[in-house]
Amino acid sequence: MTRGPLVIAETVLEQGVFALRAVDPAADAELVHGWMNDPEVAEYWEMAQPVERVAAYLREQVASSHSTPYVGCVDGTPMSYWELYRADLDPLRHHYASRPRDAGVHLLLGPSAYRGRGLGAVLLRAVSDWQLRTDPYAERVVAEPDIRNARSLRAFERAGFRMARQIDLPGKRAAFMVRERTA
Numbered sequence: 392m393t394r395g396p397l398v399i400a401e402t403v404l405e406q407g408v409f410a411l412r413a414v415d416p417a418a419d420a421e422l423v424h425g426w427m428n429d430p431e432v433a434e435y436w437e438m439a440q441p442v443e444r445v446a447a448y449l450r451e452q453v454a455s456s457h458s459t460p461y462v463g464c465v466d467g468t469p470m471s472y473w474e475l476y477r478a479d480l481d482p483l484r485h486h487y488a489s490r491p492r493d494a495g496v497h498l499l500l501g502p503s504a505y506r507g508r509g510l511g512a513v514l515l516r517a518v519s520d521w522q523l524r525t526d527p528y529a530e531r532v533v534a535e536p537d538i539r540n541a542r543s544l545r546a547f548e549r550a551g552f553r554m555a556r557q558i559d560l561p562g563k564r565a566a567f568m569v570r571e572r573t574a
Contacts, residue, residue: 409464414453416449424441424446476494478493478494486567493531535565539564547568
């Protein structure tokens with residue numbers, strides 16, 4: 392069952408209104424598969440898999456007790472894939488000093504036309520603002536982009552995240568990024 396879109400109302404872009412909608416693994420597998428198999432994305436996400444494997448991955452994310460996958464849309468047009476999660480419940484917690492209710496974020500900008508234009512930073516700020524606003528107990532949002540992904544690191548920094556340190560995760564060396572609640 393697909394839930395309706397979750398609109399981040401404060402995020403009105405030049406291109407239109409940005410909204411998140413819940414992933415439907417059956418309906419979204421081809422779309423996310425195309426993005427994951429883009430060489431620029433595949434280098435960092437390492438999910439260049441057949442569509443069946445991507446669909447299985449999306450089903451795993453939907454079934455997760457601590458992570459929720461979304462497709463980000465601008466005026467209804469899909470343009471990004473998101474995983475919003477409880478980092479303190481995720482295996483990531485074994486790699487840093489987690490705090491209760493730490494929120495986490497993963498972002499993939501899908502079509503290349505949306506990359507390299509500063510949009511990632513705008514959306515990361517809006518979504519992390521939303522995460523902190525909707526969970527009053529969360530003190531921060533964390534992320535762990537691949538340390539080699541300079542564009543992603545810049546987007547996180549421009550969105551208000553700071554690199555706390557580098558961490559070794561299964562399959563990658565990551566920049567552990569933190570955005571603290573300010574008020």
